Amino acid sequence: MITENQAKALASLLHEIRPRWSAPAMLKLLEKNHTHPAPFADIAAAAVSAARDPLIDTPGAFLHDQRFWPQETRKHLPRPAPCQDHIGEPAHQCRCCNADYKAGIRPMDMIGRHYDPPNIYEPHIEDNKAPANAGA
Secondary structure, X not given: OOOHHHHHHHHHHHHHHOOOOOHHHHHHHHHHOOOOOOOHHHHHHHHHHHHHOOXXXXXXXXXXXXXXXXXXXXXXXXXXXXXXXXXXXXXXXXXXXXXXXXXXXXXXXXXXXXXXXXXXXXXOOHHHOOOOOOXX
């Protein structure tokens, strides 16, 4: 559970670590998640750990990515949402979706979500007409 004073202090601290993360936006994020089951010390540790990771762009990542949390707290956290396409992978960091993205098969905004890529191998028949050599 996060109190208002704790949220203000943590938002300010995170803004000092990552100036691109505005304190008002962080405050809004913390207020939205004020009922988080972890103790404040663990929430603060996870948030600071995420803020120190240069690969993390979004401030709310620490709430879903369990690698930022202390080991003891991880077993008490709710499980992350599963990827809609890959069984056993968490949606926010699905390794299979990330591989598809790197291979140019999946758009970045579809990581962790169901995606039907266009079939580039299926021939297109214009106006439902048979090809010129049909029946030959």
